[in-house]
Amino acid sequence: xxxxxxxxxxxxxxxxxxxxxxxxxxxxxxxxxxxxxxxxxxxxxxxxxxxxxxxxxxxxxxxxxxxxxxxxxxxxxxxxxxxxxxxxxxxxxxxxxxxxxxxxxxxxxxxxxxxxxxxxxxxxxxxxxxxxxxxxxxxxxx
Amino acid sequence: xxxxxxxxxxxxxxxxxxxxxxxxxxxxxxxxxxxxxxxxxxxxxxxxxxxxxxxxxxxxxxxxxxxxxxxxxxxxxxxxxxxxxxxxxxxxxxxxxxxxxxxxxxxxxxxx
Numbered sequence: 001x002x003x004x005x006x007x008x009x010x011x012x013x014x015x016x017x018x019x020x021x022x023x024x025x026x027x028x029x030x031x032x033x034x035x036x037x038x039x040x041x042x043x044x045x046x047x048x049x050x051x052x053x054x055x056x057x058x059x060x061x062x063x064x065x066x067x068x069x070x071x072x073x074x075x076x077x078x079x080x081x082x083x084x085x086x087x088x089x090x091x092x093x094x095x096x097x098x099x100x101x102x103x104x105x106x107x108x109x110x111x112x113x114x115x116x117x118x119x120x121x122x123x124x125x126x127x128x129x130x131x132x133x134x135x136x137x138x139x140x141x142x
Numbered sequence: 143x144x145x146x147x148x149x150x151x152x153x154x155x156x157x158x159x160x161x162x163x164x165x166x167x168x169x170x171x172x173x174x175x176x177x178x179x180x181x182x183x184x185x186x187x188x189x190x191x192x193x194x195x196x197x198x199x200x201x202x203x204x205x206x207x208x209x210x211x212x213x214x215x216x217x218x219x220x221x222x223x224x225x226x227x228x229x230x231x232x233x234x235x236x237x238x239x240x241x242x243x244x245x246x247x248x249x250x251x252x253x254x
Contacts, residue, residue, distance in 0.1 A: 024220060028179055032195055041195060
């Protein structure tokens, strides 16, 4: 992985996390082979870190590592769903073909299903897909 | 739809690797302190699962927060970690549970 990409990926993590692990994590990214899987893994992990309890060095928790993941589900769900809605409306308004509307509908359905299933990973995928599509549409139109 | 017969016929390595990142990190560190890249390689050799960098550091952060692993001074910007006595106790307990599961599962297979 290139130093520039590694630095950019570390910046996606919450500030507390970066302060504690940023430097060593960047070195790990530089040491690794990189590639699509590593990139996707880091992107999803960065989203997850924004949803988990902030890192508090020295504070020892009594739960298992599995159970302490995502302790703020409602806040996390709202943080991803609410900003996505105007993006989806923008995409729907600017859709010029039927299939584009279908994509927007699929993304909206993704959020609904993720919220019903309370699946954090589905929510994260819907969020990343919506933001990526929005960024792409804005880039293409300007 | 894929039938269960296909799954049974599939070679064991096609069924996927065991993956419980916190447990794998603890198991890797029990043989000595390691930094991130060394842990990934060690875990791959241990069970065939190759943890992604994000997954690995997610597990490291939670384990450190629990007090089950602790950081050592960084060497050339790479920070090694070591398992704590509490972490070793947790690993032992988790492995005992897995052993019990394997024994019970094997027994059921033999009588099936």
